[in-house]
Amino acid sequence: xxxxxxxxxxxxxxxxxxxxxxxxxxxxxxxxxxxxxxxxxxxxxxxxxxxxxxxxxxxxxxxxxxxxxxxxxxxxxxxxxxxxxxxxxxxxxxxxxxxxxxxxxxxxxxxxxxxxxxxxxxxxxxxxxxxxxxxxxxxxxxxxxxxxxxxxxxxxxxxxxxxxxxxxxxxxxxxxxxxxxxxxxxxxxxxxxxxxxxxxxxxxxxxxxxxxxxxxxxxxxxxxxxxxxxxxxxxxxxxxxxxxxxxxxxxxxxxxxxxxxxxxxxxxxxxxxxxxxxxxxxxxxxxxxxxxxxxxxxxxxxxxxxxxxxxxxxxxxxxxxxxxxxxxxxxxxxxxxxxxxxxxxxxxxxxxxxxxxxxxxxxxxxxxxxxxxxxxxxxxxxxxxxxxxxxxxxxxxxxxxxxxxxxxxxxxxxxxxxxxxxxxxxxxxxxxxxxxxxxxxxxxxxxxxxxxxxxxxxxxxxxxxxxxxxxxxxxxxxxxxxxxxxxxxxxxxxxxxxxxxxxxxxxxxxxxxxxxxxxxxxxxxxxxxxxxxxxxxxxxxxxxxxxxxxxxxxxxxxxxxxxxxxxxxxxxxxxxxxxxxxxxxxxxxxxxxxxxxxxxxxxxxxxxxxxxxxxxxxxxxxxxxxxxxxxxxxxxxxxxxxxxxxx
RNA sequence: GGGUCCGUAGCCUAGUCAGGAUCAAGGCGCUGGCCUUCGGAGCCGGAGAGCAGGGGUUCAAAUCCCCUCGGACCCGCCA
Numbered sequence: 182x183x184x185x186x187x188x189x190x191x192x193x194x195x196x197x198x199x200x201x202x203x204x205x206x207x208x209x210x211x212x213x214x215x216x217x218x219x220x221x222x223x224x225x226x227x228x229x230x231x232x233x234x235x236x237x238x239x240x241x242x243x244x245x246x247x248x249x250x251x252x253x254x255x256x257x258x259x260x261x262x263x264x265x266x267x268x269x270x271x272x273x274x275x276x277x278x279x280x281x282x283x284x285x286x287x288x289x290x291x292x293x294x295x296x297x298x299x300x301x302x303x304x305x306x307x308x309x310x311x312x313x314x315x316x317x318x319x320x321x322x323x324x325x326x327x328x329x330x331x332x333x334x335x336x337x338x339x340x341x342x343x344x345x346x347x348x349x350x351x352x353x354x355x356x357x358x359x360x361x362x363x364x365x366x367x368x369x370x371x372x373x374x375x376x377x378x379x380x381x382x383x384x385x386x387x388x389x390x391x392x393x394x395x396x397x398x399x400x401x402x403x404x405x406x407x408x409x410x411x412x413x414x415x416x417x418x419x420x421x422x423x424x425x426x427x428x429x430x431x432x433x434x435x436x437x438x439x440x441x442x443x444x445x446x447x448x449x450x451x452x453x454x455x456x457x458x459x460x461x462x463x464x465x466x467x468x469x470x471x472x473x474x475x476x477x478x479x480x481x482x483x484x485x486x487x488x489x490x491x492x493x494x495x496x497x498x499x500x501x502x503x504x505x506x507x508x509x510x511x512x513x514x515x516x517x518x519x520x521x522x523x524x525x526x527x528x529x530x531x532x533x534x535x536x537x538x539x540x541x542x543x544x545x546x547x548x549x550x551x552x553x554x555x556x557x558x559x560x561x562x563x564x565x566x567x568x569x570x571x572x573x574x575x576x577x578x579x580x581x582x583x584x585x586x587x588x589x590x591x592x593x594x595x596x597x598x599x600x601x602x603x604x605x606x607x608x609x610x611x612x613x614x615x616x617x618x619x620x621x622x623x624x625x626x627x628x629x630x631x632x633x634x635x636x637x638x639x640x641x642x643x644x645x646x647x648x649x650x651x652x653x654x655x656x657x658x659x660x661x662x663x664x665x666x667x668x669x670x671x672x673x674x675x676x677x678x679x680x681x682x683x684x685x686x687x688x689x690x691x692x693x694x695x696x697x698x699x700x701x702x703x704x705x706x707x708x709x710x711x712x713x714x715x716x717x718x719x720x721x722x723x724x725x726x727x728x729x730x731x732x733x734x735x736x737x738x739x740x741x742x743x744x745x746x747x748x749x750x751x752x753x754x755x756x757x758x759x760x761x762x763x764x765x766x767x768x769x770x771x772x773x774x775x776x777x778x779x780x781x782x783x784x785x786x787x788x789x790x791x792x793x794x795x796x797x798x799x800x801x802x803x804x805x806x807x808x809x810x811x812x813x814x815x816x817x818x819x820x821x822x823x824x825x826x827x828x
Numbered sequence: 829g830g831g832u833c834c835g836u837a838g839c840c841u842a843g844u845c846a847g848g849a850u851c852a853a854g855g856c857g858c859u860g861g862c863c864u865u866c867g868g869a870g871c872c873g874g875a876g877a878g879c880a881g882g883g884g885u886u887c888a889a890a891u892c893c894c895c896u897c898g899g900a901c902c903c904g905c906c907a
Contacts, residue, residue, distance in 0.1 A: 218848075231848055231888095238887065270849040271887080317907070357907065530905055554831060556903095563905040570907050595901055597832070625833090625900085662869065678869090690841070694834070695900070701856095702840075706869055709841080709855045716869045724866050764845085772842065772854090779854080786864095786871040806866095828869080 185294060185301050186755035187287040188227075192217065194260040195228050195276040202254040203232075210236070223742070226267065226275035227749060233272045244272025262286075280745050281737035284805075287752040288736050291808035299754040299815055302344035303762075309345045310581050311337040313591035314489070314496075315352040318481040319363045320384030322488050323641035324698055325627050325634035326593075331687045332624055333591035334494045335767035335820040340589075342819060343762040348497045348585065352577065355478040356502045357570060359387070361459040363481075364473040366390030369445035370438070380484025381643065383477055388639035389431055389442050394452045395637075396424045427638050461567050466507040475503075488645050492680050493821060500580075502573055510576035511568055514610070515561060518575075523609045524561070531562035535605040542608055548601060559602040571599045575606045578619060587618040589765070594623040594693065622765055624692035630699070642698070647683060651704045655679035658706055659828065666827075674828045678712050679704065681822040685711035688820045689771040709775055711822050714813060717778035718824040720785060721810035724803065728791050734804035735797050743784045747805060750777050754812050758819075767820055774816040781809050 184190050199215055212232070220229045233251065237244030248268040257263040257279075264279035291298045313333020316322055322330070333349070341347040354360075366386040375382040399421040406414050432439045449455055462470035482499075489495070505511050515531070518524045523534045536556040539545045545552055561572045581588045592600060600621040607616035626633070634641040655675035659666070666674070686703045690696050706712040739748065754773065761769045790802040814824040 216846090216848090221849075221853085222851090225849075229849085234848070234887070244887085273849065354907070359907070527905095532905095550831075556831095560905050565905080567905085569905070593901095594833075596907080598902055599907085623833095628900095658869070662867090694841090697840095705856090707856075708869085710869085712869060716867085720867055720870085727866065768842090775854080782870060783872090785866080786862095786868095789864095789866065791866050827867090 182286055183290045183293050184286050185290065185298070186759075187283060187290055187752040188749070188756055190286065191262040191276075191278050191283060191752070192228060192756075194262045195230070198255045198257075198260050198263060198266065198276070199230055199232065199251065199274065202251045203236075205254055206250055207236075220273075220275065225269060225273065226265075226277040228276045228278075230274045230276070231272075233274060237272060245270075248272045248274045278749070280739070280748065283752060284736035284739050284744075284748045287748050288734065288801075288804050288808045291751055291811050292804065295811055296815060298811060299758045300342040300344075301755050301759055306344045306346060307586040308584065309340055309347045310350050310585040310588045311340065311347060311591065312350045312352055312581070312588065313337075314485075314494075315354060315592075316485060317354050317357075317359055317636075318380075318478040318485065319359050319387045320481070320636040320641075321378065321380040322485055322644040323634050323636065324644055324647045324703070325629075325641060327644050327647070327683075328624050328627060328687045328692065328696065329591055329593070330489060330492070330494050331684050331821065332622070332692055332767055335684075335688055335770070336589065336591065336622065336765060338819050338821060339758075339762050339767060339770065342758070349495070350498045350500055350581070351496045353478065353482060353499055353501045354570070355474060356460075356464055356506055356568075356573060358456060358460050360474050360478060361456045361463065361470075362390050362394065363387040364470075364477045365456060365459055366442060366446075367477050368473055369442060378484040378487060378645065379480040380482075380488070381645070383481045383484075384636060384641075384643075385435060385438070385639070386442070387636060389435065389439055390446070391637045392424060392428050392431060392639070393443055393446050394456065396421065396428060397452055399424060431639060457565060457567075461565055463503070464506050464567050466503075488643075488648070491645075491648055492684065493823075500577065502577065505573055505576045505580065506568070510580065511573055514576045514579070515568075515572070517610055518561065518606065521609050529564040530560055533559040533561050533602065533606060533609075535559055535602045538605045538609045542613075544605070544608065556601070556605070557598065559599070559606070571603055571606075574599075574603050575610075578603060578607060578615070579612070582612070582615045582618070587620065589620045589622050591622045591624065594625050597621065597623060620765075622692070625695040627687065627696045627698050630697055647703060648680060650700065651679035651683045652676055653679070654704050655682065655706070655712075658712075663828070670827070674825055677823045677825045678706070678715060678828060681711035681715055681817070682706060684820060684822050685714075685771060688767055689775075691768055708779075711817070712828075714774050714778040714817060715822070715825055715828060717781050717785075718810055718813045718817070719826065719828045721781065721806050721813065722826050724790055724806050725810060728799075728803045728806075731800045731804045731807070734801045736801050736804065738798045738801045739805060741788060743780070743787055744802075744805065747780050747784050747809060750780055751808055751812050754816070761819075770816050770819050774813060774820075777809065777813055777816065781813070784809075 196215060203212060215230060215232045217228055217230050220226060233244040233247040237247050245268065251274055252266045252268050255266045257265060261282050262279050263276060265277040267275045269275055311333055314330040316326060337347050337349050363383055363386055399417055403417050403421065446452065459470055463474045523538050525532055525534060535558060539556055559571055560569055562568055604616045604619050652675050655678040656671060659671045659675050682704050686705060687696065757769060757773045761767065790806050791799060793799040793802055817824045
């Protein structure tokens with residue numbers, strides 16, 4: 182029999198058995214759901230129920246006695262995956278699996294479902310949009326942001342394996358001050374040669390331009406306030422000092438570029454105004470601005486795409502933010518919002534009263550907020566008539582919901598408030614179901630020890646750098662361990678291993694927790710890493726290349742504890758997968774893959790497969806190896822990591 | 829000041845949402861073994877925490893509630 186969830190079948194057997202038994206013993210008592218848990222020790226079986234603690238308390242009978250009654254009532258013959266039911270502790274009912282049957286079902290199922298094994302389909306397939314990465318097209322992707330594409334891509338793969346129809350969208354954030362800054366800087370430097378990727382070049386221009394503008398602004402402001410020795414002045418001075426020191430570093434590193442940029446910019450009078458004019462013109466869709474800004478965004482984006490394609494991350498749709506500004510979607514939304522009671526004018530500025538929406542619709546507790554917490558208002562329109570990021574995100578969200586039932590925004594933790602305001606805006610507009618189906622998948626950042634990366638300050642390690650280093654280090658490892666392979670093969674392997682290591686390091690940690698960047702952490706080849714799992718896979722494949730093809734293994738011959746362990750882990754993969762997909766937990770797949778690799782290596786070391794005697798045992802073990810290799814590969818693929826045949 | 833999140837061995841991480849078993853799980857590092865013909869990026873063993881601290885709820889708390897402490901993030905006419 183082929184099952185897409187062998188452990189789930191075992192669980193169902195246990196539930197049936199317990200339910201029937203309780204019905205027999207206590208016909209009048211109704212049970213809502215019977216609690217089960219996976220025991221920590223092998224001697225306690227494969228699944229245990231704590232249902233009798235509760236019942237015992239209600240009936241004022243020792244739970245242990247009840248458990249014994251239950252165990253006595255159950256006849257395991259009626260449940261194919263059940264071998265024995267025992268009682269332990271203060272009243273646990275322990276269910277022991279019939280391994281001959283469980284092994285057979287599991288191994289048969291894995292081998293026949295192959296790439297589909299474990300990826301149990303949902304009953305309610307949805308059209309989903311996973312929006313991720315969505316980096317500003319003004320600088321290269323940094324390692325600080327790198328969890329976003331890696332987690333976003335893993336989520337998309339997992340949800341798609343779950344049977345949802347998933348589209349991956351990249352929101353190109355081309356509207357806003359930052360693109361005006363880089364476009365302006367770029368426009369002053371037409372013919373400078375730069376070897377390297379365009380996003381790296383533009384990132385540098387962005388930093389240098391920001392630096393000059395910022396220093397300038399702070400100096401002017403200090404000049405204006407020079408008579409008052411207030412706290413504000415001190416603050417300004419402090420900021421200026423920071424920028425001056427940043428400038429010093431940049432000037433030293435990029436002398437000629439900095440010099441020519443400074444020369445050009447100093448000819449212009451009011452830099453602040455130039456930037457905000459350019460921003461406004463772009464938002465209005467004026468040709469001059471379009472020419473300048475689109476050009477730099479496209480250049481940057483080409484570089485970003487190149488980076489992403491290196492790590493095998495692709496998108497179905499590139500959605501330009503400016504589209505929504507230019508096609509009147511933004512103005513329609515603003516008009517609709519103005520018709521609600523939640524928008525008010527504050528001088529020239531338009532504000533959205535998010536707090537009131539939450540109060541009126543009783544949403545605060547749903548949003549996890551205290552009733553007396555006041556949600557800050559959101560500025561929709563600036564004094565100069567331009568809109569803000571979150572404002573434009575409202576029509577974009579509506580646009581996404583025309584194409585999907587549910588939208589998952591993979592966005593940094595620091596944007597919690599704007600993401601919440603965005604949802605509240607949808608509620609205010611009457612789109613409550615859309616608001617409910619808008620999910621902010623919040624993740625923490627990768628930080629450098631001691632400080633946060635900042636592209637404005639030019640303080641970042643690019644993802645390109647890390648990828649390159651990862652591949653380089655992987656090559657050295659391959660060279661060390663498999664010097665006999667051809668150069669071509671070594672290169673191919675080192676890509677798979679290096680990128681795998683990087684992805685795994687960022688995917689394995691709970692997304693909500695920060696990751697502190699160190700090279701050794703992000704490029705790790707030892708246990709608890711992608712290379713370790715990949716190595717286990719390669720070992721399994723190596724056995725399979727040498728072994729004869731097994732048709733009908735007799736899995737009941739697998740009787741050693743480690744063989745049972747391995748079967749059990751394989752059997753559990755579908756439940757791990759379902760939990761990971763339903764609760765958006767890519768890291769649990771990473772964790773699982775590592776556990777499976779661990780068990781496999783123990784097995785590998787303890788028992789021979791090919792040369793086991795008799796032949797039937799060897800066949801059964803080879804089938805187990807094959808099943809393991811399939812599940813290792815399936816799990817790795819879900820987090821975007823390739824399982825190599827050799828390494 | 830207000831809000832959200834995090835705090836598990838020297839270090840990194842799982843377990844916390846859906847509370848359970850007198851060894852709290854892995855990895856790094858430390859340490860003692862294993863070159864057993866299927867790949868040593870490996871395997872087997874040892875030492876090392878009682879889950880930030882304190883109260884409470886419960887038959888049962890790392891897990892739930894409250895308080896305190898420490899750290900991160902947010903409270904922009906930035907994104």
